[in-house]
Amino acid sequence: MDSSAISKSIPIEMATSLLKTPSLSMRTRLLHPTGLSIYNxxxxxxxxxxxxxxxxxxxxxxxxxxxxxxxxxxxxxxxxxxxxxxxxxxxxxxxxxxxxxxxxxxxxxxxxxxxxxxxxxxxxxxxxxxxxxxxxxxxxxxxxxxxxxxxxxxxxxxxxxxxxxxxxxxxxxxxxxxxxxxxxxxxxxxxxxxxxxxxxxxxxxxxxxxxxxxxxxxxxxxxxxxxxxxxxxxxxxxxxxxxxxxxxxxxxxxxxxQFIKGPPEVIRALKKCVSSGKELCLEEALQNERDLLGTVWGGPANLEAVARKGKFNK
Known part of the structure; x- marks a missing residue:
């Protein structure tokens, strides 16, 4: 089965649900790391x-x-x-x-x-x-x-x-x-x-x-x-x-x-993704990347970019 057939076989609602289903431990640990300290x-x-x-x-x-x-x-x-x-x-x-x-x-x-x-x-x-x-x-x-x-x-x-x-x-x-x-x-x-x-x-x-x-x-x-x-x-x-x-x-x-062109929610998600990539093992970093994607996929910036139908490889 080719990739297009696979994608059609997965309902959009299910895909959206998967993207937005967080790992509870990951969400607690690094998706929102504000306020966390090393020592207590x-x-x-x-x-x-x-x-x-x-x-x-x-x-x-x-x-x-x-x-x-x-x-x-x-x-x-x-x-x-x-x-x-x-x-x-x-x-x-x-x-x-x-x-x-x-x-x-x-x-x-x-x-x-x-x-x-x-x-x-x-x-x-x-x-x-x-x-x-x-x-x-x-x-x-x-x-x-x-x-x-x-x-x-x-x-x-x-x-x-x-x-x-x-x-x-x-x-x-x-x-x-x-x-x-x-x-x-x-x-x-x-x-x-x-x-x-x-x-x-x-x-x-x-x-x-x-x-x-x-x-x-x-x-x-x-x-x-x-x-x-x-x-x-x-x-x-x-x-x-x-x-x-x-x-x-x-x-x-x-x-x-040059690094901060774009909406705050996208720039901030990018920085969080890089931070987790530095600090976590691969599996946890990938899970965190998934969770962060769920905060911007289908968001205003994403929908606007798709609607423009522009080419991004210029």
């Missing part, structure tokens, strides 16, 4: 206790601007300390991630630093005060939770690296889908110089981006990533033309627009 009380992690400690270290802010075209701009704003993360900024980052999880019209996101530099990582005042191994582990779990939720956002994200991205700032860039650099910018994982290793998930994500051999070179300090070296090893997608703060932001917006 079973791991000895108390988010409330960590928040109380972080609240003591003020300074700076995390600013979010949501534009009508579906692009959000997340700004790390603590320029007097090269946009280092204070405790309050870490708390605000989680708040902004939760806000972005619920931004149904969003399609893309640019992460940048204020005053033409990205971020120098953690504020040393907080690092010194949280000096015990227990404090370090708690902060590690908090930031890994936050950046994993950030990475799973149904938005196509790009880090705009102006100036320096150091330590935790360098780690944050790896949580984005893409990275762009300006000509004079640099990315440096300075953790070894501080007697530690990356703790916000940056090492694990870096291996996925550039491979284990290049990651060892970068984390050991043997390979310092100026914009050209970062481009050569695949750490960044492109080196922008301008180092000017305003002009490079406009360049980044134009670069991002």
């Amino acid at each position: 009380t079973l791991h000895g992690f108390s988010e409330g206790e960590v928040k109380k400690k972080l609240q003591q270290f003020s300074g700076g802010s995390i600013d979010l601007q949501k534009e009508d075209n579906g692009i959000g701009i997340l700004t790390l704003n603590n320029p007097s300390k090269m946009n280092a993360f204070s405790g309050v900024m870490m708390l605000q980052l989680l708040e902004k991630v939760i806000e972005l999880e619920n931004w149904t019209e969003g399609k893309g996101l640019i992460v940048r630093g204020a005053k033409n530099t990205f971020s120098s990582g953690s504020d040393l005042n907080a690092v010194k005060a949280l000096g015990t191994p227990e404090d370090g582990m708690a902060l590690c779990m908090f930031m890994q939770n936050t950046l994993t939720r950030f990475m799973r956002l149904p938005l196509i994200s790009v880090a705009l690296v102006q100036g320096r991205a150091l330590g935790g700032g360098a780690e944050f860039t790896t949580a984005c889908d893409f990275r762009l650099m300006t000509p004079e910018s640099e990315i440096r994982f300075v953790h070894k110089e501080m007697g530690i290793i990356p703790s916000w998930g940056g090492a694990s994500r870096l291996v996925e981006i550039i491979g284990s051999r290049q990651t060892l070179k970068v984390l050991s300090g043997a390979l310092k990533l100026d914009s050209q070296k970062a481009l050569n090893i695949g750490m960044v997608e492109e080196v922008l033309q301008s180092s000017d703060e305003t002009k490079s932001l406009e360049e980044a917006k134009e670069w991002l627009k």
Whole structure:
């Protein structure tokens, strides 16, 4: 029996029902991953206790601007300390991630630093005060939770690296889908110089981006990533033309627009599908892809495209 005969033998209603019948475990785990974290009380992690400690270290802010075209701009704003993360900024980052999880019209996101530099990582005042191994582990779990939720956002994200991205700032860039650099910018994982290793998930994500051999070179300090070296090893997608703060932001917006043409529900489903493909085994990823298809098949964008009868291979 040929494929056309098979397709005719399956009622449309049955096919639609199959597409929209979710695997309950999959729907719970990843179809709607918003709000899910890696660590909880079973791991000895108390988010409330960590928040109380972080609240003591003020300074700076995390600013979010949501534009009508579906692009959000997340700004790390603590320029007097090269946009280092204070405790309050870490708390605000989680708040902004939760806000972005619920931004149904969003399609893309640019992460940048204020005053033409990205971020120098953690504020040393907080690092010194949280000096015990227990404090370090708690902060590690908090930031890994936050950046994993950030990475799973149904938005196509790009880090705009102006100036320096150091330590935790360098780690944050790896949580984005893409990275762009300006000509004079640099990315440096300075953790070894501080007697530690990356703790916000940056090492694990870096291996996925550039491979284990290049990651060892970068984390050991043997390979310092100026914009050209970062481009050569695949750490960044492109080196922008301008180092000017305003002009490079406009360049980044134009670069991002090529990925977010189309309705939000389709772009967001695409991002969710890719996220599950990275994190799940093949069978589970395929099931999740099926469930996501059920959210857009027969939807407004699909019906409009079919009605146009256009050719998609031009």
